[in-house]
Amino acid sequence: MLAVDVQDLRVRYGRFEAVKGITLEIPAGEVFGFIGPNGAGKSSTIRVLATLQPTFEGDAHITGLDVRSKPHLVREKIGYVPDFFGVYEDLTAREYLHFFAAAYRLPISKRKGVVDDVLQLTDLTHKIDSAVDSLSRGMKQRLSLARVLLHDPAVLLPDEPASGLDPRARIEMRELLKALKEMGKTILISSHILHELAQLCTRIGIIEAGKMVTQGSVAEIYRELGVLKIIHVQVANQTPELIASLKGLSGITHVEDQADRISIRFEEGSIEVEDIHDFIHNQGVRIRMFQPEVMDMETAFMKLTEGQTA
Amino acid sequence: MNALLLTGQRSIEYVTSLFPLLTRELIEQAARKRTFMLRVIYAAILYSFTFIMLWEEMSRWSGQSFAFMGRGKDLFATLARLQFYGLYLFLPVMACGVLTSEKERDTLSLLMLSRLGGWSIILGKLFSRLIPMASFILLSMPLVAVAYSLGGVEQGDIMNLAWGLLITALQVGSLAVACSAWFRTTASAFMGTYLIGVILISGPSFLTLDGSQDYGGIVLAISRVGTKFGLSGTNGFGADEAVSLFSGIWACLHPSAVGLPFSIIVLRTIPMATFAAFCLIFARVMIWRRAFVQPSNLMLKLLRGLDGIFHRLNQNRVTRGIIILRDNTALPLYEPIRWRETNKRSLGTTRYLIRLLLLLEVPLMFGMLIPLGTGSESHFSVHASPWVLWIAATLVLVIQSTGLIGAERSRQTLDVLLTTPLDSEQIVREKFAGIWRMIRMLWIPFATVYLFQIYWISNVVSSHNAAFFALRALLATAIYPPLIAWVGFHFSMRCRTQTQATLATLGLICGISIGPLLLAAFLGGPGSLFDASLFHWISPATVIMAGGVFEYYSPMTYEESLIAWVLVHFVFAGLTLVLLRYLGLRMFAHYVNRNDGQIVDDDGIEQMSALRQHLQLTGRLRRNDREES
Numbered sequence: 056m057l058a059v060d061v062q063d064l065r066v067r068y069g070r071f072e073a074v075k076g077i078t079l080e081i082p083a084g085e086v087f088g089f090i091g092p093n094g095a096g097k098s099s100t101i102r103v104l105a106t107l108q109p110t111f112e113g114d115a116h117i118t119g120l121d122v123r124s125k126p127h128l129v130r131e132k133i134g135y136v137p138d139f140f141g142v143y144e145d146l147t148a149r150e151y152l153h154f155f156a157a158a159y160r161l162p163i164s165k166r167k168g169v170v171d172d173v174l175q176l177t178d179l180t181h182k183i184d185s186a187v188d189s190l191s192r193g194m195k196q197r198l199s200l201a202r203v204l205l206h207d208p209a210v211l212l213p214d215e216p217a218s219g220l221d222p223r224a225r226i227e228m229r230e231l232l233k234a235l236k237e238m239g240k241t242i243l244i245s246s247h248i249l250h251e252l253a254q255l256c257t258r259i260g261i262i263e264a265g266k267m268v269t270q271g272s273v274a275e276i277y278r279e280l281g282v283l284k285i286i287h288v289q290v291a292n293q294t295p296e297l298i299a300s301l302k303g304l305s306g307i308t309h310v311e312d313q314a315d316r317i318s319i320r321f322e323e324g325s326i327e328v329e330d331i332h333d334f335i336h337n338q339g340v341r342i343r344m345f346q347p348e349v350m351d352m353e354t355a356f357m358k359l360t361e362g363q364t365a
Numbered sequence: 366m367n368a369l370l371l372t373g374q375r376s377i378e379y380v381t382s383l384f385p386l387l388t389r390e391l392i393e394q395a396a397r398k399r400t401f402m403l404r405v406i407y408a409a410i411l412y413s414f415t416f417i418m419l420w421e422e423m424s425r426w427s428g429q430s431f432a433f434m435g436r437g438k439d440l441f442a443t444l445a446r447l448q449f450y451g452l453y454l455f456l457p458v459m460a461c462g463v464l465t466s467e468k469e470r471d472t473l474s475l476l477m478l479s480r481l482g483g484w485s486i487i488l489g490k491l492f493s494r495l496i497p498m499a500s501f502i503l504l505s506m507p508l509v510a511v512a513y514s515l516g517g518v519e520q521g522d523i524m525n526l527a528w529g530l531l532i533t534a535l536q537v538g539s540l541a542v543a544c545s546a547w548f549r550t551t552a553s554a555f556m557g558t559y560l561i562g563v564i565l566i567s568g569p570s571f572l573t574l575d576g577s578q579d580y581g582g583i584v585l586a587i588s589r590v591g592t593k594f595g596l597s598g599t600n601g602f603g604a605d606e607a608v609s610l611f612s613g614i615w616a617c618l619h620p621s622a623v624g625l626p627f628s629i630i631v632l633r634t635i636p637m638a639t640f641a642a643f644c645l646i647f648a649r650v651m652i653w654r655r656a657f658v659q660p661s662n663l664m665l666k667l668l669r670g671l672d673g674i675f676h677r678l679n680q681n682r683v684t685r686g687i688i689i690l691r692d693n694t695a696l697p698l699y700e701p702i703r704w705r706e707t708n709k710r711s712l713g714t715t716r717y718l719i720r721l722l723l724l725l726e727v728p729l730m731f732g733m734l735i736p737l738g739t740g741s742e743s744h745f746s747v748h749a750s751p752w753v754l755w756i757a758a759t760l761v762l763v764i765q766s767t768g769l770i771g772a773e774r775s776r777q778t779l780d781v782l783l784t785t786p787l788d789s790e791q792i793v794r795e796k797f798a799g800i801w802r803m804i805r806m807l808w809i810p811f812a813t814v815y816l817f818q819i820y821w822i823s824n825v826v827s828s829h830n831a832a833f834f835a836l837r838a839l840l841a842t843a844i845y846p847p848l849i850a851w852v853g854f855h856f857s858m859r860c861r862t863q864t865q866a867t868l869a870t871l872g873l874i875c876g877i878s879i880g881p882l883l884l885a886a887f888l889g890g891p892g893s894l895f896d897a898s899l900f901h902w903i904s905p906a907t908v909i910m911a912g913g914v915f916e917y918y919s920p921m922t923y924e925e926s927l928i929a930w931v932l933v934h935f936v937f938a939g940l941t942l943v944l945l946r947y948l949g950l951r952m953f954a955h956y957v958n959r960n961d962g963q964i965v966d967d968d969g970i971e972q973m974s975a976l977r978q979h980l981q982l983t984g985r986l987r988r989n990d991r992e993e994s
C-alpha cells in the first residue's frame with residue numbers, strides 16, 4: 056500500500072488554478088523531495104494532504120485513507136510542519152507538547168514518556184521548561200517537529216522546514232530528518248535548499264506552474280536531462296595541439312582554454328571520464344589537476360524550470 | 366481655455382512633485398473596490414435621507430405649491446448635518462490607517478530610506494484621504510442645488526457650510542493621522558481617533574447633563590472671551606458654544622451661528638484649525654520616533670499593571686501577601702484548547718478576570734454610592750455608569766472574541782491546530798470557554814448597576830415600571846454579551862487580521878446602535894406622517910438605557926405596544942444569537958479552510974454527529990486512563 060497516493064490533483068482558488076493535475080505515488084519509508092519555484096503549487100499540494108484544503112479535484116490518499124471523505128482519520132496519520140513556526144509563544148516547551156499530546160488524545164499515562172522521547176530526539180530536553188518565546192528559530196522549528204512526532208504518524212509533511220534558518224540550524228534539521236528517515240517514516244518534504252534534498256531524498260519531484268515537470272531518483276533525473284558534464288584540467292606543459300586534439304575527441308562538445316585551466320564539456324554517456332583522463336595522459340602531458348564537476352541540483356532545477364508560476 | 370487647462374495641469378504637476386506619495390496613494394485607492402463601495406454607501410445614505418425628507422415635505426404641503434417655497438432652508442440644514450455626520454463617521458475610518466498600515470506591512474522603513482521628508486509623507490497621506498472625502502461631499506451638490514432652488518438658502522449659508530466642512534475635515538483628518546503616527550496598529554489608531562474625537566467634540570457637553578448652570582470657571586472665561594471678540598450670535602456666546610469650541614457642527618449649525626457673517630464663522634473655527642495644526646506637528650514629531658514601536662498587548666499591560674498594584678496592596682500587616690487563588694499550573698488533560706483559553710490567555714485566567722472585575726466594580730460602586738451619600742436625586746455618575754460599563758464590556762468582548770481566530774492566524778498557529786484530530790465543533794466550543802468565563806464575570810458589575818437602577822426607579826421615580834425595566838436588564842445582560850462575542854467570532858473567522866475583525870465588529874455594533882436612532886430622528890420630526898419613535902426600539906442602546914434613571918426628567922409611558930416591541934426586539938436578538946452560534950459551529954471548517962469531510966467511524970459505515978463523536982472519544986479515553994491506572 057502506498058503511503059501517499061495522489062492522482063490527477065487539481066486545486067483552484069477562484070479562477071486561478073494553482074495545481075494542474077499532479078500525480079504522486081510514494082511508497083512507505085520513502086523520502087520524497089518536492090522542488091519548485093515560489094507559487095509552483097508545492098504548498099497547495101501539501102495542504103491538500105494535510106486536510107487544509109476543503110475543495111480539490113482528483114484523488115488523494117494517505118496510507119489508503121481518502122483525504123476527501125476521511126480527513127479526521129487522515130489527521131491521525133500525518134504530521135504537518137508548516138514553513139513558519141506554528142508555536143504558541145505563551146507556553147513552555149513542556150506545556151506546548153502536552154497541549155498537542157492532549158489534542159492527539161494520547162493516553163495520559165504515556166504522555167510524559169512520549170514528550171521526553173521526542174524532546175530527546177530533537178535535542179531539546181534541556182529546554183523543557185523554557186518559554187517557547189525564548190527559543191531560537193532553529194529550536195522552535197525542532198519543537199514543531201517534536202510536536203508532529205507525538206502521535207507517531209506514518210507520514211510527515213514538512214513544508215520548507217529549513218526556510219529562514221541559519222546554516223547550523225539547517226544542518227541540525229537535515230540530520231533530524233535523516234534520523235526520521237532511518238526510523239522508517241514516509242516523508243514528503245518541500246524545500247528550496249536543493250542540495251540538501253539531494254542528500255536526503257530517495258526521490259524528488261520538480262514542480263512548476265502547477266505541473267509536475269519530472270520525478271524520480273536524483274540519478275534518474277540527471278540521466279533524463281542528458282546534461283553536459285564538465286571536467287576542469289590543469290597540465291604542466293600545455294600545448295595548442297593538446298587543445299586541438301581534445302576538440303577532435305568523439306563525445307566532447309566544447310573545450311575552453313581558460314587562464315589557469317582547460318574546461319572540457321562532454322555529453323553524459325557518450326564518453327567516460329576515465330577515457331578522457333587516459334587520452335590526456337597519452338598526449339604526453341603531465342596532469343596537475345583533473346576535476347570532474349558534478350552537476351548539482353541547482354543546475355538541474357534551473358535546466359528543468361523556466362521560473363514560471365501557476 | 367487652453368491656457369487655463371495648461372495652468373491647471375502645471376499646478377497638478379507641481380503639487381504631485383511636492384507630495385509624490387499623494388499620487389501613489391490616490392492610484393492605490395482608485396484600484397481598491399472598497400473605495401467605490403464606501404462612496405456608493407455614502408451616496409445611498411445621503412440621497413435616501415434627502416428623498417425621504419423631500420417626500421414628507423411634499424406630502425405635507427400637497428396641493429399648496431406656494432407653501433412649498435422657502436422650505437429649502439430645512440432641507441439645507443438637514444443636508445449640512447448629514448455631511449458633518451458623514452465626516453465624523455467616515456473620515457477616521459479612511460485616515461486612521463495611513464501610517465499604521467505602513468508599520469504593519471513593515472514598509473515605513475522604506476519610506477524612511479527614501480528622499481521623502483516627514484512633512485511630505487504626513488501631508489501626502491492626509492491629502493490622500495481628504496481628496497476622496499471631498500468627492501464624498503461633492504456628491505451632495507445636486508441636493509444643495511435642489512435646496513437652493515426651493516428658496517430660503519442664502520449664498521452666505523453655503524459659504525459658511527463649505528468652510529465648516531473644510532475645517533472639520535482638516536481637524537478630523539489631522540487627528541486620525543496623529544493617532545496613526547502614535548499607535549502601532551490600525552485598530553488602536555481607530556479607537557484612539559474616535560475616543561479623542563468624542564471627548565474633544567462632545568465630551569465637555571457632558572458637563573451640562575446635570576442641568577446645573579455652573580459649568581466651571583474655564584468655560585465661563587471662554588464664554589466671556591467669545592462674547593468680547595464678537596463670536597456670538599443674537600443670543601450671546603453662551604456656555605453651550607464655549608464647551609464645543611472644537612466641533613465644526615456646533616460652530617456652523619448651532620442656532621447662535623445662523624446668519625453670522627463668513628468672517629465670524631472663520632474666527633469661531635480658529636480653535637479647530639489650531640488643534641489640526643497641533644495634531645500635524647505631533648504627527649511630524651512622532652512619525653520617526655514611533656516608526657518601529659513594537660506591538661504590545663495593551664490589555665495585558667493594563668492587567669500586569671493592576672497585578673503590581675494589587676501585589677503592593679497585599680503586602681501589609683493584615684494580609685501579609687496572602688494568596689487566596691493560585692494560578693493553575695496543571696498540564697492539559699482532555700480539552701487542551703479550553704485549558705489554554707482559561708489558563709494561559711490573559712483575559713481568560715481567573716486571576717486577571719478578578720483584577721478586571723475589581724477595576725470595573727470598585728469605581729461603579731463608588732459612582733452608585735455618591736448620589737446616596739449626597740442625597741442628590743440625580744448625578745452624572747449615575748447616568749454615566751451603565752454607559753461606561755456597556756462600552757467597556759463591549760470593547761473587552763470584541764477584543765477577546767475577534768482574537769479567538771485572529772490571534773491564531775497572526776501567530777500562524779491556526780493551521781497547526783487544524784491538522785490535529787480535534788473536531789471543528791469541539792475547537793469552537795473550547796475556544797469559547799474563556800469568553801464564557803469573562804461573560805460570567807461581567808454579569809457581576811451588570812448586576813450591581815442594574816440592581817441599583819431598579820432600586821432607584823422604584824424608590825425615587827415611582828412612576829416607572831421597575832419590573833419591566835428589570836426584565837429588560839435581565840434579558841439584555843443575558844443575550845447581548847454572548848451575541849457580541851459570536852458576532853466578533855464570525856468576523857474573526859472571515860477577516861484576514863484581528864484588526865479588520867475588530868473594526869468590522871465595532872462598526873456593526875455602532876451601526877446597529879446608532880443607525881435606528883438617526884433614522885428615528887430624521888423620520889420622526891415635527892409633522893411626521895407616522896410614529897418613527899418605534900425605530901428607537903431596534904437599537905440595543907435604547908433597549909439597554911431607556912427607562913432607567915436617564916428618563917428621570919421625562920418618564921416614558923409604558924403602553925402595551927411598547928412592551929411588545931421590546932419583547933420582539935429580544936426575541937429577534939435571541940434568534941440571531943442562536944443562528945450565529947449554529948453557523949459558527951457548523952461553518953467554522955468552511956471559513957478557516959479545513960477539510961471536514963464526513964464524520965464516520967473506523968469502519969466508515971456509521972455516521973455520527975461531531976459532538977457525539979467527541980463525547981464518545983473523550984469518554985473512551987477517560988475509561989482507558991482509569992483502566993491503566
